[in-house]
Amino acid sequence: MAEEEQESKDFFVCIQNPKNLRRNLLESSKSTLSILKQVYTVKQIREAKHEVMDSVINELRELKILVQKTDDLMPKHTREELKKLVPEIEIKKKSASKREKFSLKDKEELAQQLQAQPGSDMDKLTRALSDIEKKLQNL
Amino acid sequence: MISESKPIFVKIDKYKEIIEIVEVINKKVAGVKQLLAEFEELRTKEEEELNNWEKNLDEITHKIELMKEELSSE
Numbered sequence: 001m002a003e004e005e006q007e008s009k010d011f012f013v014c015i016q017n018p019k020n021l022r023r024n025l026l027e028s029s030k031s032t033l034s035i036l037k038q039v040y041t042v043k044q045i046r047e048a049k050h051e052v053m054d055s056v057i058n059e060l061r062e063l064k065i066l067v068q069k070t071d072d073l074m075p076k077h078t079r080e081e082l083k084k085l086v087p088e089i090e091i092k093k094k095s096a097s098k099r100e101k102f103s104l105k106d107k108e109e110l111a112q113q114l115q116a117q118p119g120s121d122m123d124k125l126t127r128a129l130s131d132i133e134k135k136l137q138n139l
Numbered sequence: 140m141i142s143e144s145k146p147i148f149v150k151i152d153k154y155k156e157i158i159e160i161v162e163v164i165n166k167k168v169a170g171v172k173q174l175l176a177e178f179e180e181l182r183t184k185e186e187e188e189l190n191n192w193e194k195n196l197d198e199i200t201h202k203i204e205l206m207k208e209e210l211s212s213e
Contacts, residue, residue, distance in 0.1 A: 005159070005187065013210055015209060016209065017209065019206075020165045020209065021206055021209050021210075024203075024205050024206045025202075025206060027198070027202050028202040028203060028206075030198045031196075031198045032195075032199060034191075034195050035195050035199075035203055037190055038188050038191055038192045038195070039192075042188050042189065042192075044187055045184055045185045046185070049178060049181045049182070050212070052143075052177050052178045053178065055174055056174050056175065056178070059167055059170055059174065060171065062167060063164060063167050064207040066163055066164050066167065067164065068162050070157055070160050070164070071201050073152075073156060073157050073160070074155045074157070075152070082199055088191055109169050136186065
């Protein structure tokens with residue numbers, strides 16, 4: 001009884017070109033394996049990229065320290081000392097209103113900085129960048 | 140603020156040290172450039188692999204489609 005049921009469920013399909021079907025099947029299998037191999041390669045490439053990125057970060061950290069050290073070694077003079085050393089140089093003093101404006105601006109920036117998440121590397125870098133920009137503006 | 144940028148002569152106590160540091164900085168910058176070139180190369184390789192990946196997927200889709208046709212044809 002069970003065998004009869006099984007036989008009635010069997011379905012026969014005519015394959016016109018079995019060789020082609022076999023070839024397509026094998027080629028699909030080959031492509032799938034190729035993709036798996038590529039996934040592995042991409043994984044390796046990404047790991048290598050991470051390593052290179054880490055090295056870049058380390059080098060840049062060292063560069064930052066070296067630049068800072070150079071800056072520290074450069075002579076620092078107050079306005080008075082500079083005037084004594086080079087009397088022909090004209091040193092302008094910032095106007096009081098400008099100073100006020102700056103201090104207001106500084107306060108706003110400080111408030112913004114305090115609002116931002118403290119401690120994260122991105123914030124530290126943003127702060128360092130704005131400090132340098134300020135120094136450049138004051139040159 | 141100095142009104143004009145004029146050359147000034149200042150005493151640098153650790154001149155040699157500064158020059159040495161600048162040399163190290165130059166070497167480090169060259170190293171970073173090298174690393175960036177390496178990174179760029181890896182990025183190109185990755186892109187190539189991903190393109191091949193897509194190509195192979197298209198191929199599989201095509202082959203499966205052909206097989207489906209073959210199996211459903213009378």
